[in-house]
Amino acid sequence: MSELPVAVVGAGPVGLAAAAELVERGIEPVVLERGSEAGAAVAEWGHVLLFSPWSELVAPAAGRLLAATGWRPPADETYPTGAAWASAYLRPLAAALGERVRLGAEVVGAARRGRDRVVDAGRNSEPLTVHIRHRNGREERLAVRALIDASGTWGTPNPLGGDGLPALGERAAADRITYRVPDLAEEATRERYAGTHVVVAGSGHSALTALVALGGLADQGTRVSWVLRRGTVGDAFGGGDADQLPARGALGSRAKEAVTAGRVRAVTGFRAEAVERAPGGRLTLVSAHGARIEGVDEVVALTGFRPDLSWLSELRLELDSTLQAPTALAPLIDPNVHACGTVYPHGVRELGHPEPGVFLAGMKSYGRAPTFLAMTGYEQVRSIAAALAGDRAAAERVELVLPETGVCGGTGLLEEPDTAAVGGCCAGDVEPLALAAPPAGGSPGSCPLR
Template sequence: MTDFALADLPVAVIGSGPVGLAAAAQLVRRGIRPLVLEVGSSVAAAVAEWGHIGLFSPWKYNIDVAARSLLASTSWQEPDGEHLPTGDELIRDYLIPLAETDGLRDAILTDTRVVAVSRVGLDRTGTAQRESTPFLVRTQNSDGTTADFQVRAVIDASGTWESPNPIGQSGLAAPGEVEARRSGFVTSPLPDVTGRDREHFAGRRTLVVGGGHSAANTLLALAELRAEVPGTRIGWVLRRADPASVYGGEDQDGLPARGALGARLRRLVEDGAIDVHASTTITGFAADGGGTVAAETGGESVTLHADRVVPATGFRPDLGFLREIRLDLDPVVEAPQQLGPLIDPEYHSCGTVPPHGARVLGHPEPNFYIVGMKSYGRAPTFLMYTGYEQVRSVVAAIAGDLEAADRVELDLPETGVCSTDASDAGGCCGPAEPVVIGIPTGTEHGRSGESRND
């Protein structure tokens, strides 16, 4: 295939969440045809899973510049810039209208899971003419039908929602955990406690496992339910010795909604509404998949009783379908090698990670990029607005405009106090607590190499 023919191929974007659709919009702005591959039955399927959760970041930080340009030619009305949307509002008032624009409508394939990425006729060991050989993206839909697509570049914005961290210690699933998840005893990371999933929690005993904002959101929702249904009981399991660090900056936080979250949680703990199990590690689940949870507190074995367990222990990237791609990953956080030290939660919060683009996100595989939450691997410090800057730079690089790719066009606002110890599904900017633009994020992982699921 000639270079001219290669340039005529589309660019694959894996995932149609906020960052994936922003990448597609940037491609359209550059005159490059996008091919957006979404595993769900509709755009932003992962966001829909936590749609009941409110973001910490107002609308003015949630809309990509290129996306806004596409929407400007439609009847779309931009939301109030100061309003804090929920995930459902993010989909309804921004992502669906964006997906329905002329530039993107025919570019998005839903119910399409990417199962492998390679090069046409080459596995990862083949070097000759690799850069001039199209990518081969293999997909599978829900009925098992497979299809192969040839593309000129790949932008993986698939996120981490489908790869939750295990509840057990040492980064491993606790005995019986897989079965407990399968039975529903262990729920999704961000259940809709007061809405869709209410019947599973009302009047029941729930253990929330995790020490970040996503855990805090679920605890607050359970407390709200408890006020309506007094028999509802709440337990909070975290590995740290003192829950105070979870409260964050409270009234000193630069994002008031996030600060209020910590203040409310502190009051509930102090009032005894939440039974705190500090310095506790989950070590096993009952053989029948429910009822009791084995744990260890201060070196002693204990048994905790629950009807449901909520795993707010964060996520990790799914790298399985990239086996034939040449990746260069940080050995600790599983982010691109150059990005890893910049986002390590041992040393950085969401307010200290510098804007970055194609050069930092690059891999030995030419024209392949991981962006968005997945680019942060196991680190919880991702900001959606940072993801928009990532894809602007990446698309510029794919288009050959290296000057634009190297130019920083992002001026992050002050995010205030931001925990560097967030082992949850939201980290600094996730659904339960988006900080300048939120998406389910992170995990807790330090340079010590130990994955800490508190």
């Protein structure tokens, strides 16, 4: 099987970095990207500014490959948008890799050749097969020695519903709900949100980005309600000046300022259970405890992402039952217990599975865990490529130190609804909302917002 290529799924930052590492090691990769261009998923959030500088966004092996073509990296300490990252780095990198990158090639399945997941015999001697559907409808099976799944999680956002499934009525209200940070630089998008009541659901960096952007429309009559499942705002704004990524800390500080200035109002302990549509088209969000957020024009649901594991069903993966991440990696990234933003160094040892030669890398390796950084993925694929080349010492020498967030303690307990917050629904120095009386039959913890 040493003559066969290694399949890399996804021509995003980590997938292309994996290909560069393999080429440097003398191993031929085949990068399979279902989009029409490299970095297609990154381009979909091209208006968003990254909080990692260029110095942390160019993979080492990729930089060396590009340097041979005369490419010059942008200034180290500047911060690109997603669009700039794709155009100035990912597409030139794909061009440098040449025909190894196949666009319009969607991976729809993977298996051990001639064996379903039940069969033991031959799993170490038969190659893997990757099932590909091309843009023109043609199907192909590609035999490979190993598979690196760097397809990410962008295509599978979490729903608004607080139990991990779509809330009742969520699908029917799809015309009023988006699962992406709106690009307010687009005139049509700006007009859509100007002068409306917008609900932003979520507590991660995407949600903070949306709060800052939509809060800037306050002078046009836009009202923003920030819905959190956790019982208090707590550390949702991040570590501020204590964050070792200054741009990440600054984002949280700007979001906090938008809330304290009254441009954004917070509603805590709210787990959406239903979305009701009034005759005029406006929405009402209803929580599991009967709280109601009424008169909603638009919903921006930024509640995280999850991995698509459907096309890997015939491979023997060992995934954590909570995070859907590799079992050896999960304890290092579990947001219920994760402290201070530190992720311990990890590589091929933590990313492998019972199925020989199969690895999840990049954001997909984190399963449902948040806060993934590009340089984490770059070190992951460096370690994997070294292992595939037989350099076990280099594969296990993982020394990446990630910047701390400045926030210590897990977030799992903060997910508990705070039924004691009947007097305000908000926490800390966040201005409390003016509450209407609970509807008849509502629970004592109801916090209606009008």
